[in-house]
Amino acid sequence: MVTPCVFYGLKEGLNTIKVKKTNIEYSESSKKVWVDSGSVMPVSFDVLPSSGNSADIDSIEYDGYYFTINGHLPEYELLKVVAVGSANSFITFYEDGKYLSHNIHAYSDKELNDIRPREYRFGKILVESDPDGAEIYVDGYDTGYSTPYAIDGLSDGAHYIEVSKPGYIRGGEEILLTPDEVEYDAKLKIDLESYIYGSLEVTSNPSGAKIYLYNRDTGKTTPYTFRYMDIGGITVKVVGEESTETVEDVIINPLETTLCHVDLD
Numbered sequence: 001m002v003t004p005c006v007f008y009g010l011k012e013g014l015n016t017i018k019v020k021k022t023n024i025e026y027s028e029s030s031k032k033v034w035v036d037s038g039s040v041m042p043v044s045f046d047v048l049p050s051s052g053n054s055a056d057i058d059s060i061e062y063d064g065y066y067f068t069i070n071g072h073l074p075e076y077e078l079l080k081v082v083a084v085g086s087a088n089s090f091i092t093f094y095e096d097g098k099y100l101s102h103n104i105h106a107y108s109d110k111e112l113n114d115i116r117p118r119e120y121r122f123g124k125i126l127v128e129s130d131p132d133g134a135e136i137y138v139d140g141y142d143t144g145y146s147t148p149y150a151i152d153g154l155s156d157g158a159h160y161i162e163v164s165k166p167g168y169i170r171g172g173e174e175i176l177l178t179p180d181e182v183e184y185d186a187k188l189k190i191d192l193e194s195y196i197y198g199s200l201e202v203t204s205n206p207s208g209a210k211i212y213l214y215n216r217d218t219g220k221t222t223p224y225t226f227r228y229m230d231i232g233g234i235t236v237k238v239v240g241e242e243s244t245e246t247v248e249d250v251i252i253n254p255l256e257t258t259l260c261h262v263d264l265d
Contacts, residue, residue, distance in 0.1 A: 003019065003045075005230065006040060006195065006229075006230035007214055007230070010035050010214075010216065010218075011035070011216075011217070011218065011219045012035055012036060012219075013034065013035065014032055014033070014034055014035075014073075014074050015032070015033050015034075015035050016030060016031070016032050016033075017030070017031050017032075017033055017043050018030045019045050029045070031043060031045070032074075034072065034073035034074050034140070036142075036164065039164040039166075039170050040164075040168070040169045040170055040195070040228070041170055042169055042170055042171075054082060054106060055082055055089070055104050055105070055106040055113050056112045056113060057076070057078060057082060057091060057104065057113050057115065058078055058112065058113070058114055058115070059078055059114060059115035059116065061115075061116055061117050062078060062093060062115055062117075063078060064077070064078070065077075065078060065093050065095070066093070066094075067091040067092060067093050068091065068092050068094075068139050068140040068141070069082055069089060069090075069091055070089050070090060070091075070160060070174075071090075071092065071138075071139040071140055071158075071159060071160020071161075071162075071172070071174065072139075072140050072160065073140040075140075078115075088103070088105060089103075089104050089105075089106065090102060090103050090104060090157065090158040091104055091115070092139035092140070092141075092159070094139070094141050097153045098120075098122065098153045098155065099138050099139055099141070099153055099154045099155060099159060100120060100155050101139070101154075101155050101156070101157035101158055101159055101177075102115050102118075102157070103157065103158070120155040120156065121155065121156040121179040122152065122153055122154060122155055122156075122179060123152070123154055123155075123156065123177050123178075123179030123180070123185030123186070124150050124151065124152040124154070124183075124184055124185055125150065125151055125154060125159075125161065125175070125177065125184065125185060125186040125187070125188060126148065126149075126150045126184045126186070126187045126188070127147055127148065127149055127150070127151055127161060127163065127188050127189075127190075128147050128148040128187070128188070128189040128190070129147040129148070129163045129165070129171070129189065129190045129191070129192055130189065130190075130191045130192065131165065131168075131192065132146075132147050132148060133146050133147065133165060134146060134147045134163035134164055134165035134168070134190075134192060135163065135164045135165065136149060136151060136161070136162075136163055137161070137162040137163070137164065137172075138151060138154065138159060138160075138161060138162075139159055139160055140160070140162075147163055150184060154177050154179075154185075155177070156177055156178060156179050157176070157177060158174060158175070158176055158177075159174070159175055159177055160172055160173070160174045160175075161173055161174075161175060161188055161190075163190050163192065165192055166227065166228050167194060167195070167197060167228050168192035168193060168194050168195070169192065169193045169194075169195060170192075171190040171191070171192050171193070172190065173188060173190060175188060195230070196231055196254045196255075197227075197228045197229055197230065197231065197254070197255075198229055198231050198252040198253050198254055198255060198256050198257070198258060199225055199226060199227045199228075199229060199252075199256070199257040199258070200225070200226045200229055200234070200236070200250065200252055200257070200258050200260060201223070201224075201225045201226075201257050201258065201259050201260065202220075202222055202223065202224055202225075202226070202236060202238065202260050202261075203222050203223040203259070203260070203261045203262075204222040204223070204238050204240065204245075204261065204262045204263070204264055205261075205262075205263050205264060205265060206240065206264060206265070207221070207222050207223055208221050208222065208240075209221060209222045209238045209239055209240040209241075209262075209264060210238070210239040210240075211224060211236070211237075211238060211239075212236070212237035212238070212239065213226070213234060213235075213236060213237075214234075214235075215235075215237070222238060225257065229252050230252065231252050231253060231254050232251070232252060233248075233249045233250065233251055233252075234249075234250050234252060235247070235248045235249070235250070236250050236260050238262045238264065240264035242264070243264045244264075245262040245263075245264060247260055247262060
């Protein structure tokens with residue numbers, strides 16, 4: 001596979017993505033990316049310089065709390081040394097419907113950041129998308145609401161707002177919130193980019209077999225229909241209790257459901 005490419009069948013959770021190209025040196029050739037179920041998570045690699053540093057996050061007052069970095073999952077627990085994408089970054093604690101943002105620094109490797117409570121000012125942001133009905137995430141946390149919707153409880157400071165809708169590439173934007181006595185402290189509209197997709201229905205006899213795509217266990221068993229898949233060829237492996245079948249070059253056609261059936265008897 002070469003970029004750009006959409007991979008399907010990844011388990012929900014933390015995944016490692018690596019890229020390599022002859023005579024090209026990336027600032028980060030490997031990234032850990034949190035994948036949500038039913039979402040297309042964009043990952044980009046570039047040749048721009050990176051700080052390459054890590055930050056040591058600690059706090060007595062927030063002991064036992066979890067936080068995200070630069071608005072992205074996974075969560076980390078204090079005390080933690082974490083890699084950051086730039087010398088100036090931010091972390092977010094989520095507590096009782098509040099998103100508490102704190103700036104962190106990594107001008108030197110493993111620079112200590114002692115996080116302490118401050119006088120937060122809270123604001124509200126109106127999140128819209130085209131099309132409507134996209135799930136809203138704040139700093140990696142699922143708000144449980146869909147666009148258009150006004151999300152409150154955001155502290156002053158940096159936040160990353162994302163929206164996700166099946167059939168569209170996930171979109172997001174970092175904002176710097178400065179709460180004031182107005183109806184909305186910020187308004188954000190994110191245009192989602194659709195992609196041509198198809199569906200894959202995998203069945204077997206007998207049913208209940210594990211399904212592998214891209215040589216990875218999807219966590220699903222037959223029968224199962226994978227939706228919003230990238231078009232083109234794919235190899236499907238079905239693992240039963242007593243036998244395994246691999247079907248190569250299963251073609252996913254645009255806006256169609258491709259059937260892949262294997263007999264494991």
